[in-house]
Amino acid sequence: MIDSDRTAVYAAEQAAFDGTDLESMRPFDAVVATIDAVTSGAWWPGPGVLVTSTRRDSRSSSARLVGNSATEIRLSREQMTDATAAHELAHALAGPAAGHGAVYRVAYLDVVAVMTNIDLVDRRHHLHVEQLAEAFRNAGLTVGERRWTPPPESTGTAIAL
DSSP, X not given: OOOTTHHHHHHHHHHHHTTSGGGSOOOHHHHHHHHHHHHTSSSOOSOEEEEEEOOTTXXXXXXXXXXXXXXXEEEOGGGOSHHHHHHHHHHHHHOGGGTTSHHHHHHHHHHHHHHTTSSSSSOOTTHHHHHXXXXXXXXXXXXXXXXXXXXOSOOSXXXXX
């Protein structure tokens, strides 16, 4: 299957997140903790997620289906950022057939909304979501309809937007 939107999504990510805290390199354990916070929260409608690191010489991260009910996210040492974690979690949520298409892009926006608002003291509200949505629009990329419940606007739990 050809993923014709991949390059455009990568460019939109760079336009949206370059120079932000989402692109700051973090230790593996810190990125895993962020992924765990998203996937163990009340909202997460996706499959179980396993996180591993890639081989030392690998330059890219990936997400792949393992079995029928889990996604393995493999993080590269060169891409140990929250932006990469959000990108790969969006693949888990949208499913392998979504590629980088419209359904993937709505999953990405939802994951960023939750991920950047876990910390009640350091919430970003819609800042990074709006940056990414604008970058998608500027690249001519449409956002699809979600197949899951949207993230809550506000809640009494750790996931608060």
